[in-house]
Amino acid sequence: MTKAAQIKVPAMYMRGGTSKGVFFRLEDLPFSAQQPGAARDRLLQRVIGSPDAYGKQTDGMGGATSSTSKCVICSASQHADHDVDYLYGQVSIDTDFVDWSGNCGNLTTAAGAFAIHAGYVAPERIPEHGVCEVRIWQANIGKTIIARVPITHYQVQETGDFELDGVTFPAAEIVLEFVDPAEESEDGGALFPTGHVVDDLDVPGVGVLKATMINSGIPTIFVNAQDLGYTGSELQEAINGDAAALMRFEAIRAHGAVKMGLIKTVEEAAKRQHTPKVAFVAPAAAYTASSGKTVQADAIDLRVRALSMGKLHHAMMGTASVAIATAAAIPGTLVNIAAGGGARDAVRFGHPSGTLRVGAQAQCIEGQWQVTKAVMSRSARILMSGWVHVPAEETPI
Known part of the structure; x- marks a missing residue:
């Protein structure tokens, strides 16, 4: 034929x-x-x-x-x-x-x-x-x-x-500047859709986790590495080869998406695979990157690992980097706490492939946090x- x-x-x-x-x-x-x-x-x-x-x-x-x-x-x-x-x-x-x-x-x-x-x-x-x-x-x-x-x-x-x-x-x-990267809403609380910098996220089969759910660059759910039994230095094979771990992360993502108002039911998460992202954070510590290079503790402010489309990312998504920069700039978020707390307009974090420096400008106006821009370099x-x-x-x- x-x-x-x-x-x-x-x-x-x-x-x-x-x-x-x-x-x-x-x-x-x-x-x-x-x-x-x-x-x-x-x-x-x-x-x-x-x-x-x-x-x-x-x-x-x-x-x-x-x-x-x-x-x-x-x-x-x-x-x-x-x-x-x-x-x-x-x-x-x-x-x-x-x-x-x-x-x-x-x-x-x-x-x-x-x-x-x-x-x-x-x-x-x-x-x-x-x-x-x-x-x-x-x-x-x-x-x-x-x-x-x-x-x-x-x-x-x-x-x-x-x-x-x-x-x-x-x-x-190439330098990128993300202008007003948070989503807009009538109540002005879209940067933190729940209205809180940290929430208790109840995930069946996983437990109640402390979580920072932020919408800057891309909707992202941050949790503490230690709460999941991780150190924060994990590379891809430690996560992507563990089917049970991937199921837990997907459950976190789905229930977080509901709490953020992105979907109405956890079943809808299957048709929204790209967002939100899930990332786990830990304070700075030395680790070996996927290239074999040693990342020294004094070279970074914190460690971050993030999942994309159901798998641990080999480095860090650019949009999630915006979320990291924004959350790091706001006192009390899990990202800010992992980085040592306090006010900061830039942060260098360690990811599976090495390090990345990102910056953001955030301010609290009438009780609501707002981010005006985030900046990073790529090629x-x-x-x-x-x-x-x-x-x-x-x-x-």
Whole structure:
């Protein structure tokens, strides 16, 4: 039987921070995929190679991890004073699902560079040498992010000496500023959806845990490592090889999501895999990172481990880093306590691959904590550009 040929779609494969994803211009997508819906989801799934019962994504661009099962759609911004609208899709590896509920902070770095590559930034705003400020509208969460992208000879500079733990090779530094990263609400309490910096979270089968539930960068649930029987120095194999542990973390995530008002029932968590994140914290102590490098206790303020899409992340998600920075700046949160307490506008934390420094500005106004911005550095570069090919008969166009 004759089969339809593959279709090809212009795309870039980019690394941003410690993640990788396939980037598209909205106008380059097949018409049916230019709008949200099943056709768009099916296209992106087929590009990445999902759903894959083998969990390998061999027949697609995905790398079989939460950090590499990602797609981005960019377009000229429809919002005043912005250059690009950036929409992020977290593609489930083994289930039939694309999660549009949150942002990817790591790929935000690449979105800033991609906006220049794709022609969304006016040429007169790009210097011959220096830094181009790209104003990004993050369409998933409706927030502004500013990417300061280095430029050489009017082109994005990708090579450099900036080192990022979790990425083997150095590259050019891109500074990200997350403007007003907390979600908004009528009662002004959205930074802490429960209204408290620490709650008692009752999780059946796990127990009652102290938890800081914060919505900055991405909804995140912080718990103490020791309350779960961990030290805070764990690497991926210690968690991801333990099916019972992963089930406990998923239970924490689901019940925390209900308490944060993100879902109404724990059963709904299965359709909201990308958010919230779960992270466990511990005071600073020396440990050996996944690279074999020793992280000294005096080089960090605390240790943090976070889960993404049901597995311990190999480094740290960019959006969760915003949550860490914000929580560290607010006295009384579990993150702040683990870091030693007190007022602070920056923190360096240890993660499985090494360390990261992040900063945030927070203030208490009329009894409500507010965060004005969070700042971190990442890097990005193009890995491949051209077209991705997908079977036409499996991809509605």
